[in-house]
Amino acid sequence: MKTDVVIVGAGPAGIFTAIEMLRKGSKKKIVIVEKGKSVENRRCPKNKTNKCVDCKPYCHITTGFSGAGAFSDGKLSLSFEVGGDLPELIGAEKAQETIEYTDKIYLEFGADEKIEGLDRNDEVKEIRKRAIRAGLKLVDCPIRHIGTEKAQALYLAIEKYLQENGVGILFEYECNAPIVQDGVCKGVTVTKSDGSQTLEIFAKHTVIATGRRGAGWLESVCERYGVEHTAGVVDIGVRVEVRNEIMETVNKTLYESKLIGYPLPFKNKVRTFCQNPGGFVSQENYDDRLAVVNGHSFKDLKTENTNVSILCSHHFSYPFNQPIAYAKKIGELANMLGAGQILVQRYGDILSGKRTWQDELSRSNVRPTLKDAVAGDITSALPYRTMVNIINFMQAVD
Numbered sequence: 140m141k142t143d144v145v146i147v148g149a150g151p152a153g154i155f156t157a158i159e160m161l162r163k164g165s166k167k168k169i170v171i172v173e174k175g176k177s178v179e180n181r182r183c184p185k186n187k188t189n190k191c192v193d194c195k196p197y198c199h200i201t202t203g204f205s206g207a208g209a210f211s212d213g214k215l216s217l218s219f220e221v222g223g224d225l226p227e228l229i230g231a232e233k234a235q236e237t238i239e240y241t242d243k244i245y246l247e248f249g250a251d252e253k254i255e256g257l258d259r260n261d262e263v264k265e266i267r268k269r270a271i272r273a274g275l276k277l278v279d280c281p282i283r284h285i286g287t288e289k290a291q292a293l294y295l296a297i298e299k300y301l302q303e304n305g306v307g308i309l310f311e312y313e314c315n316a317p318i319v320q321d322g323v324c325k326g327v328t329v330t331k332s333d334g335s336q337t338l339e340i341f342a343k344h345t346v347i348a349t350g351r352r353g354a355g356w357l358e359s360v361c362e363r364y365g366v367e368h369t370a371g372v373v374d375i376g377v378r379v380e381v382r383n384e385i386m387e388t389v390n391k392t393l394y395e396s397k398l399i400g401y402p403l404p405f406k407n408k409v410r411t412f413c414q415n416p417g418g419f420v421s422q423e424n425y426d427d428r429l430a431v432v433n434g435h436s437f438k439d440l441k442t443e444n445t446n447v448s449i450l451c452s453h454h455f456s457y458p459f460n461q462p463i464a465y466a467k468k469i470g471e472l473a474n475m476l477g478a479g480q481i482l483v484q485r486y487g488d489i490l491s492g493k494r495t496w497q498d499e500l501s502r503s504n505v506r507p508t509l510k511d512a513v514a515g516d517i518t519s520a521l522p523y524r525t526m527v528n529i530i531n532f533m534q535a536v537d
């Protein structure tokens with residue numbers, strides 16, 4: 140196959156590469172290669188089975204059109220202060236401009252007009268005061284909440300727009316390797332997920348947008364072809380679930396509290412991430428059966444719990460440069476202790492230095508929304524530094 144541009148991965152990065160080319164009036168032939176299915180065919184069977192059945196050859200939660208975000212909360216954080224390294228890479232002003240530009244595209248495809256966290260100034264001030272007293276920073280961040288079910292409809296509209304405008308999308312094809320001739324990338328080889336076909340796609344330009352799940356693969360490609368790359372930061376943490384009553388003030392005022400702290404003794408960055416008022420904790424499986432948790436909240440269907448991630452940033456320096464492999468090992472250890480299932484432990488038990496038992500969990504005020512999570516001991520899996528950071532941060536947030 141021959142094309143002008145081949146994009147590997149149909150997550151937000153790959154999708155918006157194609158959208159932006161079309162919006163700029165490009166007449167180039169674009170082909171997107173995606174390992175998973177189209178958005179309308181992505182389905183997690185857990186609704187019926189009530190437990191993760193470890194779908195093969197890939198997990199529908201993390202793979203397919205719209206990428207890792209398809210079943211997430213569909214929340215757009217509209218401040219450059221929240222998210223990854225973009226402000227360091229292109230400057231804060233340009234990052235903010237880009238966020239606003241992208242937000243307009245989401246609106247065109249049907250995102251909710253409402254922005255959370257802009258009114259209620261006095262209440263925000265009060266929350267900020269309390270955060271400062273606890274040694275935390277409350278980041279101002281307007282949020283557009285699309286909602287899990289509406290995000291899928293929105294991405295379906297984008298998928299149709301791309302196809303109607305001539306973008307070819309090859310679903311269920313996995314890129315194995317770039318085609319490199321004389322030190323220049325000439326395209327990619329891809330294989331159908333059932334192994335029935337392998338194609339060579341020659342392209343003038345190749346864009347690799349394989350997200351977190353493709354990061355290890357991309358790193359190995361860079362190693363093989365001598366492409367310079369740096370190890371990024373990796374965030375390790377837990378998802379905390381509490382009753383809505385506990386988070387009521389914050390939920391109503393901000394929807395999501397973006398809190399950052401640098402707790403003693405390590406002073407590493409610890410932060411809240413992806414808060415889901417009335418939401419669900421969900422499981423997602425990565426390659427090699429690594430099971431991790433995500434959280435999402437529907438616009439209409441609400442639970443009695445709020446969940447939020449608490450993440451601790453890990454930077455490594457010489458001689459270690461494999462942050463993702465490090466995080467994966469910790470995930471594997473937690474999975475091992477849960478016999479392949481997600482571990483859940485009561486905060487009080489962590490402080491008392493004991494594991495949680497299933498019958499204690501069933502007597503608890505909080506009934507986990509992840510029904511097949513098993514009671515156990517998270518502290519036996521997380522490194523000391525990560526665990527201390529999380530406990531100290533939670534105490535400050537409390």
Ligand SMILES: Cc1cc2nc3c(=O)[nH]c(=O)nc-3n(C[C@H](O)[C@H](O)[C@H](O)COP(=O)(O)OP(=O)(O)OC[C@H]3O[C@@H](n4cnc5c(N)ncnc54)[C@H](O)[C@@H]3O)c2cc1C
Pocket residue numbers: 147148149150151152153172173174175201202203204205206207208211212213214215216312313314315348349350351352353356413432433434
């Ligand atoms: C728990 C959690 C909650 C989140 N909640 C939100 C939220 O509410 N709002 C928000 O804005 N962001 C959220 N995010 C972040 C968001 O999901 C990511 O920032 C975003 O998906 C990254 O986009 P991407 O295109 O870089 O990668 P991805 O979305 O991971 O997309 C990469 C795509 O490439 C495909 N792929 C990978 N390898 C190959 C290969 N070899 N060949 C072919 N295809 C391949 C994958 O199947 C995938 O579809 C959340 C993330 C997590 C983990």
